[in-house]
Amino acid sequence: MNVLEVENLRKSFGGVKAVDSISFHVREGETVSIIGPNGAGKTTVFNLITGFYKLDEGSVLFRNREITGLSPFRLPRLGMGRTFQNMRLFGELTVFENLLSGMLRKNGYNIFSTLFRTNHYFETESKAEEKARELIDFFHLSGKEDYPANSLPYGEQRRLELARALSIEPNLLLIDEPGAGMNPKEIQDLIETIRAVKERFSLTLLIIEHQMGLVMSLSDRVIVMDFGEKIMEGLPDEVRKDTRVIEAYLGEEFTG
Amino acid sequence: MNFFIESRKILLLALLVYGALKVLFVFGLLSQYIEQITLFSFIMIIASLGLNVIYGYTGQFSLGHAAFYGIGAYTSAYLTKVFEIEGVIPFLPALLLSGLLTGCAGYVIGIPILKLRDDFLAIATLGFGTLFRVLLDNSDKFAEALGGSRGFVGIPRITNLELTLSVTVFLILITRNLIFSRYGLFWRSIKADELASVSIGIDTAKMKLMAFSYGCFLAGIGGGLYAHLYTFLHPSNFDILKSIDFLIIVIIGGMGSITGTIYAGLIWVGFIEGLRIVLPAEMLDLRWVIIPLLLILLMMWKPYGLITKRSR
Numbered sequence: 001m002n003v004l005e006v007e008n009l010r011k012s013f014g015g016v017k018a019v020d021s022i023s024f025h026v027r028e029g030e031t032v033s034i035i036g037p038n039g040a041g042k043t044t045v046f047n048l049i050t051g052f053y054k055l056d057e058g059s060v061l062f063r064n065r066e067i068t069g070l071s072p073f074r075l076p077r078l079g080m081g082r083t084f085q086n087m088r089l090f091g092e093l094t095v096f097e098n099l100l101s102g103m104l105r106k107n108g109y110n111i112f113s114t115l116f117r118t119n120h121y122f123e124t125e126s127k128a129e130e131k132a133r134e135l136i137d138f139f140h141l142s143g144k145e146d147y148p149a150n151s152l153p154y155g156e157q158r159r160l161e162l163a164r165a166l167s168i169e170p171n172l173l174l175i176d177e178p179g180a181g182m183n184p185k186e187i188q189d190l191i192e193t194i195r196a197v198k199e200r201f202s203l204t205l206l207i208i209e210h211q212m213g214l215v216m217s218l219s220d221r222v223i224v225m226d227f228g229e230k231i232m233e234g235l236p237d238e239v240r241k242d243t244r245v246i247e248a249y250l251g252e253e254f255t256g
Numbered sequence: 257m258n259f260f261i262e263s264r265k266i267l268l269l270a271l272l273v274y275g276a277l278k279v280l281f282v283f284g285l286l287s288q289y290i291e292q293i294t295l296f297s298f299i300m301i302i303a304s305l306g307l308n309v310i311y312g313y314t315g316q317f318s319l320g321h322a323a324f325y326g327i328g329a330y331t332s333a334y335l336t337k338v339f340e341i342e343g344v345i346p347f348l349p350a351l352l353l354s355g356l357l358t359g360c361a362g363y364v365i366g367i368p369i370l371k372l373r374d375d376f377l378a379i380a381t382l383g384f385g386t387l388f389r390v391l392l393d394n395s396d397k398f399a400e401a402l403g404g405s406r407g408f409v410g411i412p413r414i415t416n417l418e419l420t421l422s423v424t425v426f427l428i429l430i431t432r433n434l435i436f437s438r439y440g441l442f443w444r445s446i447k448a449d450e451l452a453s454v455s456i457g458i459d460t461a462k463m464k465l466m467a468f469s470y471g472c473f474l475a476g477i478g479g480g481l482y483a484h485l486y487t488f489l490h491p492s493n494f495d496i497l498k499s500i501d502f503l504i505i506v507i508i509g510g511m512g513s514i515t516g517t518i519y520a521g522l523i524w525v526g527f528i529e530g531l532r533i534v535l536p537a538e539m540l541d542l543r544w545v546i547i548p549l550l551l552i553l554l555m556m557w558k559p560y561g562l563i564t565k566r567s568r
Contacts, residue, residue, distance in 0.1 A: 052451070076457035084455070090448035093441075101445045102456040104438035114437040115430055117258040121437070168456050 001028045002061070003172050003204045009048055009058035011041075018044040020228040021058075026172070031198065031205040033215045035239075036225035037248055042208045043085055045225070046174055049206075050082050051075055063171070076105075081170030083161050085177050085208075091150035095160055098149050099135050102167030103128035132167070138200065139163045139193075155186060162197065172204045173197075179211040191217055216240065224248065263429050270425040277417055293529045295415060295485055298424045299478045301521035304505040305431055305514065306474030311503070312511035313435060314467040315447030317374060320381035321502045323388035324472040326494030328358040328479025330392070330402060333411045333489060337401055347414045351423075351480045358476025359469045366468040370461065385496050392491035408489035415485035423481065427474060432514055434470065443467050444512070475502075508554065510561025520562065 004026040011019040019041045026032045034042045047053040049060055051072035059068045062080060076082075090098050107128065113121040136142055139159045144152060149160055158178065165173055178194065179187050191214055198205055209215050215222060215236065222239040224232045226248040232239065239245055260267065277294065280286045286294075307321045332354035341347050369380040396404030403409060434440055442463045445453045453460050483489055505524050509516030531543045554562075 050455070052454075071459075073454045073457050073459045076455060082455050084452070088449045088452040088455075090445050090452060092448050093444060097441060097444070101438075101441050101453075101458070104441060105457045108438050111439070114439060115259075115433055117262055117433055119258070122258075164452075164456065 001064075002026065003028050003030075003063055004049070004206065005061040006045075006049065007059045007061070009045065009060070010056045011044055011048055011053060012056055017228050019048065022225070022228075022230050024223050024230065024233060026204055026206055028204055029202070030220045031207065031218050032221050032223065033207045033209055033219040034223045034225060035209060035212075035215055036231075040225040040248075041228040042225055043176060044228075046082065046176055046206075046208060050080065050174065076168050076170070079169075079171040080174070081165040081168055081172070082174040083165050083176055083178065085180065087157060087161050089149040089157055089161055089164070092148055094146050095136065095141055095149055095152070096129075096132055096145040098160060098164050099132040099167045100128055102164055103131050106168050135163045135166060138197075154181065158182075158190075159193065162193070166197065166201055169201075170203070172206065175205065175207045175209075177208055177210065179209055179214050182211075184213070187211055187214055190214065194218060212240075259429070259433075266425065266429060270421065274417070274421050277421075281417065291417070292485065293525055295417065295420045296482070297522050297525035298420045299415075299481045299485065300501070300505065300525055301518050302424055302427055302481070303475045303478030304502045304509075304517050304521050305428065306471035306478070307502045308471075308506045308509070308512065308514070308517045309431065309435070309443070309467050309474070310471035312506050312513070312517075313440060313447065314443040314464060316370060316464055316468060317378045318381040318468075318471075319378050319496060319499050319503070320383075320385035320388070321471075321475055322494045322496070322498035323385045324358050324362055324475035325479040325482070325498065325502075326388060326392065326489075326491075327361050327472075328354045328476025329483040329489050329494070330395075330408065330479075331357050331476070332480030333408050333483040334399070334401060336412055336414070336484065337410070342412050342414065344414055344416065344419050347419075347484065351477060354480040355473045355477040358479070359473030361476075362472025363465060363469040366465045366472075370464045370468055382496065385499055389491055389495045392494065395491075403489075405491060407491070408483075409487075411483050411487040411489065413484060413487050415481045420481055420485075423477065427477065428514065428518070431474070435514065439463070439466065447512075504551065508551075508561055513561070516561055523562075 002025045006022060006024050009019050009022040022045060034045065036042055044053065048055055051067070051070055055068060059066060061067065062075070062078060065078070067075060067078070090101065107124060109121050109124045112118070136145060139162065141156060141160060141163070144156070149157065152160065179190055182190060195218070197203065207218065219236050222234060222236050223230055224239060224245050231244050231248060232242055234242070281291050303321065303325050307318065310316050310318050332350055335341065335350040335353065336347065339350065341350055365384060369377060369384070372380055393405045395402035396406070401408070442453065442458050445458060446460050446463055450460050501524070505520045506517060508524065509520030528543065528547070531546065532540065535542055
């Protein structure tokens with residue numbers, strides 16, 4: 001089954017074509033990466049899929065449902081999670097609260113239970129807390145539950161953002177440059193984490209990334225973008241050897 | 257019910273406060289003037305709590321809070337006039353209605369303006385506050401009873417210690433329950449990062465409207481109690497300067513702290529009225545030299561308010 005079907009996406013900002021007739025699909029359980037030089041339009045594609053930008057043209061199907069034009073808050077409710085290129089945590093909230101928010105969004109209680117603190121309120125709260133604790137353990141953030149998110153070191157903030165995206169129990173997770181600002185050792189850890197996350201939460205992944213090592217070792221398929229267009233799509237090995245791709249990356253040959 | 261079991265400590269404390277104040281008032285140990293400003297400080301706490309929900313928790317900067325306080329005050333005064341209400345019990349539904357109506361007004365006004373961010377929202381709420389003041393100044397042209405720029409006179413004095421204290425405590429508990437629920441968490445998430453909130457499925461427009469309407473509801477209830485404490489309303493009580501009062505209380509108390517707002521409300525009213533007693537009559541204007549200076553010092557010394565630690 002195709003979890004995501006993107007058909008002929010177009011978006012211009014002023015006169016600039018940021019994304020020009022992009023089509024692709026992601027099958028259930030797959031890991032697909034979008035690569036391309038800076039400014040190629042990768043993040044714009046993410047923002048179009050997740051509804052943060054309005055499409056000029058095209059359509060997006062998520063689990064066979066037309067989601068074009070839906071308000072962006074609807075998509076997480078249908079099972080689409082995302083992270084952001086330049087990390088957006090709830091900085092002043094604690095690590096625990098960062099996760100609890102998504103949990104209680106997914107499984108909550110109504111206003112009556114809130115005002116009068118019914119038993120249902122306490123049950124739901126403690127269930128959510130339990131799940132949040134599981135995520136905290138899984139992402140090795142134990143002991144930091146009550147720290148404000150913005151007080152964590154960079155690597156832990158990255159992990160927390162991933163954990164928060166999982167707090168809504170998505171089927172499809174869109175990860176925007178998870179390896180940004182990481183050294184080779186951290187990239188290795190990140191690859192392991194993403195593998196484990198995918199396995200544990202049976203996810204379908206769509207990743208934007210620059211780090212070729214990460215892309216090559218995680219992806220089932222790779223989509224290459226340049227100047228807003230898809231210049232090719234194929235298996236990691238095919239992409240690595242393609243001359244158009246090498247050209248787009250200024251003649252650099254990939255290693256990894 | 258859980259609500260009361262959970263809140264027994266606060267209810268006990270409220271009972272003690274009530275006992276102490278009642279004794280002081282009944283035996284005439286405190287003047288009528290002190291009694292009045294004590295009740296007034298509770299009213300300020302209710303309304304400031306509303307602004308704290310809107311600004312301190314949800315991050316929506318409003319300079320129009322006094323207008324909503326005014327809507328509550330004028331509505332309840334009008335209701336008691338029309339229905340010739342004089343007792344506390346028949347006043348309760350009128351008070352509730354004034355609060356709800358103010359909440360609805362907040363909802364309707366919130367739909368367009370809450371789409372704005374930060375300083376743009378501040379300007380829009382400022383605009384609304386100014387419009388409301390002009391509306392009140394000319395209110396006698398469409399409803400004689402409201403009194404226009406001469407003020408609304410002849411309001412029965414209904415607000416007493418029992419009513420004010422029980423309403424205050426009840427609303428503090430309700431507010432606490434909201435703040436520590438998922439809704440409060442969503443509000444704080446929105447304040448921290450609106451886009452990230454959307455990414456976990458929070459309907460930010462709806463949640464901001466909810467916070468704004470609830471905050472306005474609290475302002476409306478505060479206004480209703482105020483009208484029937486001072487028995488006279490004047491448009492100048494509900495202008496931008498009054499909005500600043502609420503803002504100062506929220507900031508002194510620490511944004512996003514219920515206990516902070518309570519202390520700050522008491523301190524603020526106590527301070528302004530206290531200076532009125534301490535300073536000789538011809539030097540009363542000095543209040544507005546002393547208070548701003550203290551505020552500047554406070555902001556330099558404790559920019560996040562006197563009470564910054566969140567209490568759960």
